[in-house]
Amino acid sequence: MEWKPHITVATVVEDHGRFLMVEELKHERAVLNQPAGHLDPNESLIQAAIRETFEETGYDVELTGVIGIYLYTAPSNGVTYQRVCFAGKALKHHPDSPLDTGIIGPRWLTRDELLAQRDRWRSELTLLCIDDYLSGKLFDLSLIRPSV
Structure with missing residues (x-):
């Protein structure tokens, strides 16, 4: 069996103590996650x-830093994901923009509201990324080097 980690990105967007989350269907169950997804070919x-x-929220964002790089193996399927999580700020919402398949919609939640719905998290990374953001450790975007 060939082992292939999946490269993913996620964005923590905070506005006055609320975090931009995505409510999405995963195996016919509504779960919560940061806006996140896979790296496409030829994309930074x-x-x-x-x-x-x-694509998942209809929000334009400006990235402000790198929160962390995480390695996570999903217990449900054994797939390993490397997640690069960014911090960002919302610039503009396009409420009529079509969202990705399976996305129910964006939700703004406080940390406490998210914590109260632990059974709906897509993974443990959901709260971990927010807590790392709240700890104040933010790396400059120059940490992410362009392709050579």
Whole structure:
């Protein structure tokens, strides 16, 4: 069996104590996650984070830093994901923009509201990324180097 980690991005967007989350269907169950998704061919990590946030929420965002790089193996299927999580700020909402298949819609939640719905998290990374953001450790975007 060939082992292939999946490269993903996620974006933590905070506005006055509320975080931009995505409510989406996963195996016919509504779950919560940051705007997140896979890196596409010929795309930078920064481009992927901006694109995924827009496709899943209808929000244009400006990335402000790198929160962390996470390695996660999903217990449900054994797939390993490397997630690069960014911090960003919402610039403009396009409420009529079509969202990706399976996306119910964007939701703004406080950390406490998210914590109260632990059974709906897509993964443990959902709260971990927010808590790392809240800890104040934010790396400059220059950490992400362009392709050579």
